[in-house]
Amino acid sequence: MKITFDIDCTPAEARAFLGLPDVTPLHDAWLARAQALMTEGITPADIDRMTRAWTGGLPGMSEGLEKMQQLFWSAAGMGKKDGGKKD
Structure with a gap:
C-alpha cells in the first residue's frame, strides 16, 4: 500500500x-x-584569511597554500617585487 x-x-x-x-x-x-x-x-588579505581558516589543522598545508597563493599573485602581476620572500 x-x-x-x-x-x-x-x-x-x-x-x-x-x-x-x-x-x-x-x-x-x-x-x-x-x-x-x-x-x-576580494583582496589578498581575504584569500589569506580563507586559506588559514581552511587549513588550520593540517600540518604543512598552510605553507604549501601560501606558496601557491604567492605564485598566483605574481602571475597576476600583483605579487611582491622581491618574489614574495620573507625577511
Missing part, C-alpha cells in the same frame, strides 16, 4: 511547522557580505 500526501506551504511555513529556527537574519547578513565582496572585490 502506498499513501501520498501533498502539502502546499511555503518554506517558511514548513520550517515553522517542523520547529526549525528562523534563519532569515543570518541569511540576510551572509548575502550582504557576499554582495560587498562582489562589489569591492
